[in-house]
Amino acid sequence: MTPSLPPADSAEPSGEDTLAQVRAGDYRVLDSLYRRYARAFADWAAPRHPELHSDDLDDAFQRAIIVFFEHVRDARLTTLTAKPRTYIFGAAHRICLDTKKKLPSPINVFTFSAINSSTLPDLPPEMAAIDLNYADLEEQAQEAELRDALVSRAIRQLSADCRRLLTAFYFDGQSLTRLADEFSHRDVSVTAVRKSQCLSRLRTLCGAERR
């Protein structure tokens, strides 16, 4: 029997609203998705992944929300054919499968070699049709962790405005026009100059960290 997803929250915002909020860098929509569906995901996933601790399920759900955010930000996901939670549940389910592969024996009592992204027998059809590729994103993230730890230490030494400007532009994908408005700059060129100054300061701090 095909397992069904838990019922959607009737107050869940539409896919278009969710996409618009994510594109605007409004993290509150992610908070809201977590609050609405973290418990439902844990209930849904626990019997499917009995080897995983509830913390692992929660971890997978949080990571899936970020994967969803990054897909929308990077325009890899421009329209939704299902509710946002369906995408997030699907990504979280795959993360759980991957987590199980990494468990040390004897917890890992199953053979996972047969499982790949196209063989997911335990998914309702609407989820099986969706494949948010999280492996590439996270693999790249892991490879870069060592280098990024240094940059992160340097970023924490920047002023709050510089931190906000750089992360809003480079992580949230906000335009300079939008940021000029947020920072009440006279025009976009001021924001561009300010961004460049913040990068320069960051390079200096990274140099100091390396030494």
Place this chain on the structure above:
Amino acid sequence: MSAFPLTDAEWATLEAYADDSLPAEDRSAVEARLAADPSFQAALAEHQLLVAGIRSYGRAALRDRLRRVAAELRESEAAQVPAPAPAPRSVPVMRVSWVRRWRPLAAAAALVLAGGLGTWLLLRQPGYQATADRFAVADPGLPVLMAPSRGATQKLIDEAMNAYKLNDAATALQTWNALPAGAVGPDTLLYYRGIFQLRTHQNAQAEAAMRRLQALPSTAFRERADYYFAVALWAQGRIDEARTAFERLTAIDGHPYAADARRALEQL
């Protein structure tokens, strides 16, 4: 300061090129210079690494935000008092209005009698964390050697351990989590992650780490994991489970943490 002797204007142009916001003619000029000037190429590569670092920082910050939301959600769920069971006896008709009037008080009283509120209050006591902290026997951490030429990975390990020894477990955890795969054995990775999580009061995560260590067929950290697993339960206010875990440990002949566990049991 960057290793590349570029002027501010040159950096700004390079950044705009990388952001794909240069006009076509300026773009061509940058591409021509990139083709001819290896140091300009290297500067672009440095900029790209910096941007990757910013994105990684953003990702980590977003993750922290979700963790906070998760913690808030857990707290609000824990604070929800279960509804009282309906009264077992029927109420005489003539006294219904009285019962309605006093129903909130009666419900609260029933709850106290049932022990629900007592349990709730107990779980809400902040004292568990502090008491558990006192019993979290300090792990000495890994030794930090003062060898002159240490690799980047060993430097990270040293950095994490130094931070831990300076009571900065948050930095220790962050640095430890940045270790590349295979830098240390999986049990070492898991154990110190759990220790740092315990020190930063990420008790559920610490519990999970110690539980995983306990499941390993063979590890030098097994006995320590037994103890810190119990401490993690204690810090979460899960007293019965913590007591069971400490008792199980004291029943093991020659367990190096048996005396600590017995002292903890006296406090539970």
